[in-house]
Amino acid sequence: MDPSPAELRRLASLSELACLVADGSAPRRGALAQATGLSRAAVAQRVDLLIARGLLVETEPEPVGRGRPPASLRLAPEAALVAAVDLGATHCRIAVTTLDGRPLAEQARDLDIDDGPTRVLGAVHELIGKLLEKAGRPSRDVRAISIGVPGPVEASTGTVIRPPIMRGWDGYRVPEFFAESEGERGRKHELHRADVLVDNDVNIMAFGEYSHRRDGEHLLYVKVGTGIGCGIVSGGVLHRGASGAAGDIGHIRLPGHDDVLCHCGNSGCVEAVAGGKALANALKEAGLKAEGVRDVVRLVEEGNPVALRRVREAGRQIGEVLASLVSFHNPDAIVLGGRLAQLHEELLADIRAVIYRRALPLATRSLTIETSTLGERAGVEGAARLAARHLLSPRGIGRLLTRPE
C-alpha cells in the first residue's frame, strides 16, 4: 500500500508545487521553476498533471499590446471538499468546505457525546450528507473528514484515549467508523473514500486561531467553558505531546484551594475553582439562579455584582496559571475562547493584569492576549485547515491524484 521512495519523491515535488501555488508565493510556471530549482520542462510536466486532475487552474490573460503576459495559476479550491467537524460535550458544528477553507454549507446542532461513538458518528455522518445536499455536491467529492472531539486523542491512529467525559469512546478508533462500506447500516453516502483526521477539540480550535492570525509561530488557545483546556501551537505545528495529553491545563493546581475537590480525584485544580461549572455552583450556593455557564454569563451581563466579582476572581486565578505557562512556553499570542470568554471585558482585564505582573518582561514584551475572533467557528475553521494541509501534503496529494472513478 505504501508508495515507493521514488513515488514519494514525485509526490513531494507535486505537493511542493501545489503549496507554492496555493499560498500565492509562486503563481506562474516561471516562478515555480525559480522557486523549486526544477527545470521548466519538469515544472511543465508536473503542472500539466495537476491541471489535468483538476487541482490547479491556469488562466490565460488577455494579450496586452503586442506581448502576451504569462498565464497565471491558482488552486482549484473545489477540486476536493473537506468535512470539518467540531464535536463538543453537548453540541456539534459541521462545515463542508473547499480546499481553501471556504464553507459551502455549515450547521450546528445539539447532541450528547455520551450517546457513544456509533450514535454520535451516525448523526455526524447524516449531517454531513445533508450539508452536501445543501451545497449540491456529491459525497465522493469529500476527500478528508477532520474531526475534533472533547477528549485526548492519539492523532496518528485517530483513537480516543482515556477521555474524562465521552462515555463509551475509550479506545475507539474514529476512522474505522467511516471506513466501513456504505452498504452497512444503510448509509447513503460514499464517505469511506475520505481520509479521516481526528484530534482533540481544543487543538483544532488552536489551529484555527493560528491559521487565521498568521503572526508568530507560537500560540496558546485557552478555552474557558464548563472546564478549562489549552491547545498549543509551537513553531507552526500542533504540539500534542507524548501521549496526546498536552494542553490539559484544567488540572494544574491553584495555590490556596486545597479544600476544593475536583472530579479528577485531586484537589485545588484550576478548573474546579475557576471553570464555568465551578462558577455556576458558587453562584447557586450564593442563592442565585445559576445551573450552568450560560447563567453565569447572563448574570454578569445583567450586572449582578456577586457574579461579576466571582468572574473577575476567576480571571485572576486563570491568569496566575497562564503566567507560569507564558514563562515556560513564551508564546506570541494567547487567544481566549469558550463560553466564558464572551465576558471579555470582565474576564480578560484581570487575566492580562496577572500575566503582565507575574511573567518575565522578556516573555511578555511582544505578547498579545485577546479573545477569539473566530468564536464558535474556531473548531471547524481549524479542522478545515488541518485537512487542507493534509490533502496538499505528499501523502494527501497522492490520494487526491488516485481519485477513484
Add this chain to the structure above:
Amino acid sequence: MDPSPAELRRLASLSELACLVADGSAPRRGALAQATGLSRAAVAQRVDLLIARGLLVETEPEPVGRGRPPASLRLAPEAALVAAVDLGATHCRIAVTTLDGRPLAEQARDLDIDDGPTRVLGAVHELIGKLLEKAGRPSRDVRAISIGVPGPVEASTGTVIRPPIMRGWDGYRVPEFFAESEGERGRKHELHRADVLVDNDVNIMAFGEYSHRRDGEHLLYVKVGTGIGCGIVSGGVLHRGASGAAGDIGHIRLPGHDDVLCHCGNSGCVEAVAGGKALANALKEAGLKAEGVRDVVRLVEEGNPVALRRVREAGRQIGEVLASLVSFHNPDAIVLGGRLAQLHEELLADIRAVIYRRALPLATRSLTIETSTLGERAGVEGAARLAARHLLSPRGIGRLLTRPE
C-alpha cells in the same frame, strides 16, 4: 551572498544524501538511490562530489568468492571540526569535536561571565586554539563554533538579550567577535571562517540529553543549580519561544511563599524558594556553613539532617512546578541536571512523587524522570550536535563545500 533557488535545491539534495549516510540509514549507493528516488547516475554524481570534497569515504570490501559486494559509504567525521562551548556564570567547558560528536580535546576552566564579552570570548578563543594544538589540527578545520551562554539569546542572530546575569552582554552579537579578521587583537587562529551558532546554555544541555537518549520527541531538561531553568525539546527541535525566553521557569510562582522576595522583583518565585542559592542561604541562617550550592551538596552528603530536610522540601516544591508543566507539555522524559541534581536520591524521589501524584495519569503513564547521564558534559554534547546538524543542513553543507583553500 544567498544561494539561488536552484543551488539551494542542489544543496538540499547533497544534504539529504550526507544525512542518510551519516545516520547509517542508507550506507551504499544503491540504498541512497532507493531512499531518495534519485537515479543511480544522479546519486553517483553527487556522492562522487561529496567524496572528492572529503565529506564521505567509500570502502571497497574484499571480494567474496567470485562476487564483489557493493562498496560501503560512511561520513568522514574528521572532514570538519566543531568547537563546542558551554559558558556558565563562573566556568566554561570547551570541546573540539568531530562531525559525529567525538571530542578530540576537551577542557573546563573557571571564568567570570561578568568580565564582559570581549574578555570572556577572548579567553574562549584562546582555549579553542590550545585544544586544537593538543588535537594536532589546524584552526581552519573548525567549520562551526557552537556556544551556549547563561542568558536569553535571539538564536537567529546570536544576540544576547536582556540577560539577568552576564554584565555587559545585553545586545551583544556573539558571532561578530569571531567574524573579525585574525590580524586584529593579535589572534593567531583562523576561526573567522567558522559559522557561529549561539543559544541559551540550558537549551544546548536539553539538546545534548535529547540527542543522547533517542527515545521520544519531547523532552524537558531541568537545571537546578544556583537558579532553576529549563530547556524544551518539542517534536525533536528546540523550542525557544517568541523571544528566546522559553523555559525560564525559575520565576514561576510557588504557592504560599509570597514573603520570599526574588531578585527579579517579584516574590514567591520557585528559584527564590528552592534554588541552590536559596537553600544555601536558608542553611546559613540555620547556623550551618553554607556559602553556595557546593556546600548544600556537601552537607547532604555528610548526612546533615537539616540540609537533607531542606533539600527534600525543595524537591517537593520543584515537583509542584514540574507537575503543572507535565500537564501542559506532556513530555516523554524529564532530565534533571545542574549541581543540585548530584543529590539524585534525595531530590529525585520527592520530585517524582509530586509529579506522579499531581499530573494527570495520561500525561505520566510513559513519562521517564531521571537525572542527567551526561552530567557536566551535557552542554558541549548538545552544542556539538547542534553544530553537526547545522553543518549537514543544506546551508551548512554549502559552506563546507566551498572550503577556502
